[in-house]
Amino acid sequence: MKPINLKEKHNAFSKQWHPHQIAIVDDMQVILAKIRGEFVWHSHEHEDELFQVLKGTLYMQFRDRTEEVKEGEIIVVPKGVEHNPMTKNGEEVHLLLFEKQSTAHTGDVKHELTQSHYPKI
Amino acid sequence: MKPINLKEKHNAFSKQWHPHQIAIVDDMQVILAKIRGEFVWHSHEHEDELFQVLKGTLYMQFRDRTEEVKEGEIIVVPKGVEHNPMTKNGEEVHLLLFEKQSTAHTGDVKHELTQSHYPKI
Numbered sequence: 715m716k717p718i719n720l721k722e723k724h725n726a727f728s729k730q731w732h733p734h735q736i737a738i739v740d741d742m743q744v745i746l747a748k749i750r751g752e753f754v755w756h757s758h759e760h761e762d763e764l765f766q767v768l769k770g771t772l773y774m775q776f777r778d779r780t781e782e783v784k785e786g787e788i789i790v791v792p793k794g795v796e797h798n799p800m801t802k803n804g805e806e807v808h809l810l811l812f813e814k815q816s817t818a819h820t821g822d823v824k825h826e827l828t829q830s831h832y833p834k835i
Numbered sequence: 836m837k838p839i840n841l842k843e844k845h846n847a848f849s850k851q852w853h854p855h856q857i858a859i860v861d862d863m864q865v866i867l868a869k870i871r872g873e874f875v876w877h878s879h880e881h882e883d884e885l886f887q888v889l890k891g892t893l894y895m896q897f898r899d900r901t902e903e904v905k906e907g908e909i910i911v912v913p914k915g916v917e918h919n920p921m922t923k924n925g926e927e928v929h930l931l932l933f934e935k936q937s938t939a940h941t942g943d944v945k946h947e948l949t950q951s952h953y954p955k956i
Binding site for chain 1: 836837838839840841842857858859860861863865882883884885897902903904905907908909910911912913914916933934935
């Protein structure tokens with residue numbers, strides 16, 4: 715029940731593709747991530763996933779198109795839909811995600827970027 | 836699966852204390868609200884509620900204290916905790932809320948500000 719400053723929390727970690735949990739809302743979690751480059755194609759069979767861009771431009775790749783998501787915008791990826799977030803021109807993009815606590819980082823895909831645990835900050 | 840621009844959505848309505856729904860994430864919803872002045876003391880017995888300040892300063896009153904929540908900050912009000920959002924000096928504050936779709940606007944309290952339905956925009 716204390717205010718959480720998103721920029722301060724983002725400043726508290728540096729590793730890309732390593733989400734950190736900042737809050738819990740019922741069975742959902744709020745996580746922050748820094749990303750650069752391309753992630754991994756995956757989907758979440760049972761969970762929707764909301765991305766909010768806090769800094770930079772996110773390119774959310776779907777199999778049939780790519781959506782450009784700018785600072786101040788959100789996008790919801792519905793359950794079961796394959797997606798692969800990326801950034802362009804070496805830009806580090808800052809994200810807030812809102813998703814179930816049960817959501818696996820890369821769905822059923824195992825990858826060297828896969829994190830099984832999101833540290834709390 | 837399209838980007839949603841938060842400022843554009845906020846520009847699409849003007850009435851204060853009338854939340855509008857912009858997205859659904861599993862059984863949760865994302866709503867936007869413009870607020871000015873003081874709301875109503877209430878709690879949500881079964882649902883947590885997340886407030887993100889997009890513009891201005893929110894003063895979240897609890898029975899034992901008030902938290903100042905600035906632009907770029909979030910605060911989570913746990914289920915069962917009485918709260919009453921307000922703004923100061925006539926400022927209109929823009930909020931994004933994450934909460935269950937089942938969350939009643941003013942909990943069990945009936946008030947002239949109570950909205951039973953949040954229009955989708």
